Amino acid sequence: MWLSAAGGCSRSEPGRTGYPARMTENPHVSGSYWLQTAHGPDRATLADDIEVDVAVIGAGVAGLSTAWELARAGRRVALLEAERVAAGVTGHTTAKLTALHTLIYDKLRRTRGPEGARLYARSQSEAIERAAQTAQELGVDCDWERRSAYTYACDPGRTDELRAEAVAAREAGLPASFVTETGLPFPVAGAVKVTGQAQFHPRKYLLALADDLVARGGQVYEHTTVVGLEEGEPCRLTTDAGARVTARDVVVATHYPVFDRALLFTRLSPRRELVVAGTIGADRDPDGMYITPDEGTRSVRTAPHGEDRLLIVTGEHFTPGTGDTRSRFQHLSDWAAEHFPDVTLTHAWATQDNDPTDTVPLVGPMHPGAHHTYVATGFGGWGLSGGMMAGRLLTAQITGEECAWSELYDPRRLRSTVREAPSFLKHQAQVARHFVGDRLRPPPPVEALPPGEGAVVRADGDRLAVYRDEAGHLHALSPRCTHMGCLVAFNAAECAWECPCHGSRFDTDGKVVQGPATRPLEQRDI
Template identity: 65%
Template sequence: MTQLPDTYESYWMETGTGPEYPALTGDLDVDVAVIGAGVAGISTAWELGRAGARVALLEADRLAAGVTGHTTAKLSAQHGLLYARLRKSFGAEGARQYAQSQQEAVDAVEQVATELGIDCELERVPAFVYMESADAVDQLRAEAEAAREAGLTASVVSDTDLPYPVAGAVRAEHQAQFHPRKYLLALVADLVGRGGVVHERTRIVSLDEGEPCRLTTEGGAQIVARDVVVATHYPVFDRALMFSRLEPHRELVVAGILPADQDPHGMYLTQERNTRSVRTAPYGEGERLLIVTGEKFKPGVGDVSERHERLAAWTEERFPDVRITHRWAAQDNTTTDGVPFVGPFHPGSRHVYVAAGFGGWGMSSGVMSGRLLCALITGGEPPWASLYDPRRLHPREAPSLLKVQGSVLKHFVGDRLRSSHVDTVDDIPPGAGALVRVGGRKCAVYRDESGATQAVSARCTHLGCLVLFNDAERAWECPCHGSRFAVDGSVLQGPAVRPLEPRPLPEGDESD
């Protein structure tokens, strides 16, 4: 049986350290407030700071420590089997605009890293989308044709440097991989040098879209800004109703040391076997770090430990000499039409903008978002602005939208019809969590290894769906919109901004 590391720790978080920035305790008055300091938020703040704006970058936790700190860090304009679908949904021009905006973002990272002297381990490598089934080769040919028409240098190949055979692959040239935190933390340092203000541990809980806009922090501080960018991965404010057009999903990651002579020299992705993504990174003399992602699932589905073991077993089967040293998980959201939402927050917005729905391709899309939002805020409008505009609606979006809402309704209603996930608190084993009806209402109860229990409300503070327990990461997750909470109820990931309320457990017989 595969031996996985006991702890969940991202390699990027372990090796990409930086200074801490203070929580905001007083009021601020700036040109632009950027909420969320992942790749999109940091890129936007840096672009605006370089353009001369007075910028405040506000993060509820630590910089680049959420989704961005747990990514695979592929920097690519090849986003799976996407371009054939884009051409069908948005036309040849829409596909071309997508490819151009994404490839320019890839190239911009190299340019900025060179300009600022950032050692972020950036490597130019090809990207591959491959299939092991011969039945899929025609699909690969159609994708390569659409990608070429969109402007990428793409071809169909039958040979790769993977240590196992493939039926075929779409190869895209001029892509890249890098260390995301080393790059982004250097951008933050440059932003501060330009006069930007950065605050960690500063959760924004309210937004007044006036002229100027006003933000309020969890601690009561006020921020006045002409413009606001919401770059919180999943928008923390619901006035745009994006929760009906975004579907959250999680993916697992394992990483380990591989002899350098076994490096497959590229970034690889297949949608087979519930997704498998492969890349390497610099590690040590004669070694590379192999990074494998897959086992896509919706938050709250359970059996995460089993999924991680399955991913690790696949990795060791395909790369027998790897020694697994890390494991972690990432979360992202996919829009109902497959293109990110970047632009004005909603039809009535004049000074509030959003970046969300990167569909697992946050590195290039986050950098693209920073360039696009900076242009919109400073009076420009790139040719692809309408492609990403969150106010768009397409007829082809309807089936996906109905599917997303059907899934939400299933959890919102169906989870309440279950009498309980366990009958009593005593049924919960050490190191596990479950929903239990206590005093007539459902509670989310966790029991630690010592036997002590901790109970919180089972209702997500976003829109009220019931949370479920992630057994591997020991967290409560909302299956509707992806909010995540620690076992004590504190918010790990939005859209929720308020913690799960604590619930008392009666002594003795703890449940009814």
């Protein structure tokens, strides 16, 4: 019971990621372990106009992998990041490298056919081996470990589903089997096991990739927000500081596309998940990477931590801007303490993913008329193997090479979108409910807002997004998300305004923490 209802927010440092340093009152509990244990160099902000072969927007795993692969292929590359390299979603991942993505292969063989499932397994598996080869070539000490991956269930009613998944994964080419024994300290009804997968320290790996990109002539810029895209031959980008980038090709790898010429937002559903971590004895290591779709998802893995192991537990997924995040942290920490009684929890953070309505990520040309603009998004919680796969796929497309799985991931696909119409319609109904319903809900008066809390309130006859700090001072903003106008909601555990429609996030001063929004919430007087 270490997570308490914190009465205030820990403000982020200027120039950092915008994620709060602490989400709890416990002074021994801090943020992302990956960010704290791998400090990259500060990189320049783009101030002058430049011209390159390819401009890549977003320096997470997908953007970095793409830029690095292109530089290896001899292209002049500029990588543009709004905050810090590998410090956004990638810096808050669980860091499992596996082709076993919960329960996907049985669904793929039904919706994409056996060949589609095989291509998915092959593309993800080759991405893992590419990472292993790269880490060895660059001599990166990134805590690389081979582990088996498991999708498990405790409910005996799901064993048939797990058996079907094991068969489908094996037919797709993975070394998969159905098992009833795992290394978890509690019994399971069954599990899909895939051997030969991997886990690592993602930030150590990606910072080394960024260094090698620069060594190959690539340019890397931080605190450089791209706000304009002009497609053509060449393409032109504009930054918030007014600098212009001229490039033959542009890749948008911002997790959620900041430029969406094909209305991809209608096919992406944002999902936020929480992470808690702490030390356990090495003899308590469950020796594997585990996930279950039950209980709001529970994911378990460990990492080297001196003579001990760091236990990392993820779960409690929810739509940004909905519900009580503090209680969700409490539920997750309680689950970790119940199943691993001797754990000493030391870290808490959160991450965000985008689920595509038809299961498969969207990687390739940005829209039907695109000739020199590309996108990588919709990794559905598996962005490490997916981002590395995207780097190789986009490099092949830009350099004119063949790639066997280009069609599988093509964002312009329509057949699978029609087949997955129920998921598409469900997502659109949810967005509509927030867009309309949140405006109909009567807001509380600003006087009811306690210190350390935020809410969309009524003040002077208007709706305002107001945060009252610990000193009692009010910070007022427009509640309309600058992406498409949905009303934001306050996440007290992370001290952020969140859009429930498409997942944009802002700090208490309105600054963009996470896209697709590129403009801050407007300041208001109160």
